[in-house]
Amino acid sequence: MTTSPGATAATGTRRKARTALVVGGGVAGLTAARDLAAAGLRVTLVEADDHFGGAVGAHEVAGLVLDSGAESFATRSDAVPQLLEDLNLSDRVVSPNPAGSWLYLPEGAMPAPNTGVLGIPADPAASSLRPALGRSGIARARMDRMLPASVGAGEKSLGSLVRARLGARVLERLVTPFVSGVYSTHPDELDVDAVAPGLRAGLREHGSLCAAAGALRAKSPAGANVASLDGGMNQLSERLVRDVESRGVKIVTDYDVIALDRDPRRPGWMVIQRQPQNGDKTAVARGELLVMAADGPTTVRLMGGHLPDSQRYSPKPGPRVALATLVLDCPDLDGAPRGTGLLVSSDVEEVRAKALTHSSAKWAWVQREAGEHRHVLRLSYGRADAGSDTVPPEVALPDGHLISLAISDARTLMGVHIGPEQLVGADVVRWHTALPRTDVGHSKRVNDFRRAIKDVPNVIAVGAWLSGTGLAAVVADTRQQVAKLLRNHGYETPAQRD
Incomplete structure (x- = not known):
């Protein structure tokens, strides 16, 4: 038997x-x-x-123990808070600076919209979108509420869905910087059901992609939609x-x-x-x-x-990403001139980073540990070009060269002088399988x-x-x-x- x-x-x-x-x-x-x-x-x-x-680890840079990978968790569910409670870490949960992030477009830096999901705005007519989209871009995005819900409903990629509902300008200027910065993938190659479960169902329910994005965002608790731990997620x-x-x-x-x-x-x-x-x-x-x-x-x-x-x-195989962390003595950054950081448009040629996080502006504990006039910037490399599986050239650079590039990119993105003489310490962390494709x-x-x-x-x-x-x-x-x-x-x- x-x-x-x-x-x-x-x-x-x-x-x-x-x-x-x-x-x-x-x-x-x-x-x-x-x-x-x-x-x-x-x-x-x-x-x-x-x-x-x-990808939830630590590294030491200039005497600071910092996150080497994931630095926060989404608050849309109680899964992580419950685990933190089980581990007696609940008392260390902290929220980020509410100043929000910026976009870096070919025209320069501007505040990013703070509603919706994946860069999809909840209100396409918001005045805050005008610098990024212009009047024609806003006019096209507003058509979303007038189009039949069937338009775009069958699209499989996030890029195709956004393009069908909101137009190319929203895709290129809002969604692509977000997706490239977070997923290291172009929206045209991103499975919409994998990254935003419920988005297409929300389109069918609300008859509008913007309304669906707003509904998904509303499921997060009031306030910040991410949180972290005092001392880092590590x-x-x-x-x-x-x-x-x-x-x-x-x-x-x-x-x-x-x-x-x-x-x-x-x-x-x-x-x-x-x-x-x-x-x-x-x-x-x-x-x-x-x-x-x-x-x-x-x-x-x-x-x-x-x-x-x-x-x-x-x-x-997942995309290859390199994170360059800089610790700087730079009083010009004290006022957090770009909020908590920037997402960079792929149309920008003078900068190769796809995102910059001003960690000491985003998290009070980092500023506390860093000290007065000292700042922590983390730049992410690994831009994704649609249809290309090649390793981005920046990711292949030796650590020293990538750190030099990061200093130059940080100077451009932050709009203040940042030079090698201000560098207190730096480190490069490379991830090959941390993000699924x-x-x-x-x-x-x-x-x-x-x-x-x-x-x-x-x-x-x-x-x-x-x-x-x-x-x-x-x-x-x-x-x-x-x-x-x-x-x-x-x-x-x-x-x-x-």
């Missing part, structure tokens, strides 16, 4: 799983490991890098690591998985790591339940032998993958490539998926216990 994994040969009934294996030590993997351990399972977590947290990763260690989770770094398979000797799964430093010997980690929390291409590759036609689910068709591949993996026993997959970019999406989806896995194996979730 053949029995399912976890069943006993004597009875054929399911034995309650006692162990779990998590592959990937980013926030999704750490959160999954925490919830599995909290339910009473013995958990092993393996991570290919030498550190945990993925504390989330650090606290998660300490928490899972306290729960007995076995965590292993530098564990580059080369194979994933069923365990032939016991119920469940095993992963194999090659150890070149030990004569190419292999190490094996096991678990009855499996959580794949690696990036999309890695997850599909490792799961390939257990999914039919697996390659059709595989996402493209949510190109057109991505949401369908995700849905197909999740349907397929349901047929594979005792395994789930989590991460930004499945949930959508941003901590709010990642945390919410991870905890939901883990809760389902636990319930399917007879464990109570926190909601059931409460």
Whole structure:
């Protein structure tokens, strides 16, 4: 008689799983490991890098410990606040400076509209849009409320949808700078359902794309639509690591998985790591339940032998991004001349950065730690050109050259003198797989993958490539998926216990 994994040969009934294996030590993997351990399972977590947290990490620049990746979380849901409360970090939640960000267009710098989502304005007639759009651009955008709801409803890319409803000027001057700065992707290549679930449904409901964007924005709590932690979001990763260690989770770094398979000797799964430093010997980690929390291409590759036609689910590799952080002695920046930072139009030729964050103006804790007249700027490189998969030349520059470019770009964007003599310290952080590439068709591949993996026993997959970019999406989806896995194996979730 053949029995399912976890069943006993004597009875054929399911034995309650006692162990779990998590592959990937980013926030999704750490959160999954925490919830599995909290339910009473013995958990092993393996991570290919030498550190945990993925894109939520820290680096030291001029004596300041700063975020090296994600610096905030969206407040549109309670997923991250609930996790922070569970980790006793709620008292450290802070809001950004409400001054808001600016745009840098070919004409120069101007305040960015502060309504809507993804650069789509909630009110296309707002006077604040006139400098960016001009009268003709505003007139075209206002047509959105008069067009039938069917116009653009079938478009798959964000760019095509915005162009159909609001015109090219809104797309080029508002949406593209936002999307390029946040997603390192051109709107024409961005799957609208992947980055803005509900936007097309909102168009059908409200008959207007601007109204749909306003409705999505209204779902965020009053005030700022992002928040962070005093001391940086890197504390989330650090606290998660300490928490899972306290729960007995076995965590292993530098564990580059080369194979994933069923365990032939016991119920469940095993992963194999090659150890070149030990004569190419292999190490094996096991678990009855499996959580794949690696990036999309890695997850599909490792799961390939257990999914039919697996390659059709595989996402493209994520965009390559470089972040150049500058710490400057520059009193001219004390007045935050560009608010909390700028998003840069791809039509701007004299600047190569796609975005600049004035971190010491955006976050009071950074200014406090930096001290008087000292400022922290973070410039993001990796502009996305529609139809191109080539690595942006700025990303390929050596660190020293990129820092020099960042100083020059900062001077232009901020409109004040910034020179090498004012530089106190700098660092470059490069991300290759931190952002998933949510190109057109991505949401369908995700849905197909999740349907397929349901047929594979005792395994789930989590991460930004499945949930959508941003901590709010990642945390919410991870905890939901883990809760389902636990319930399917007879464990109570926190909601059931409460």
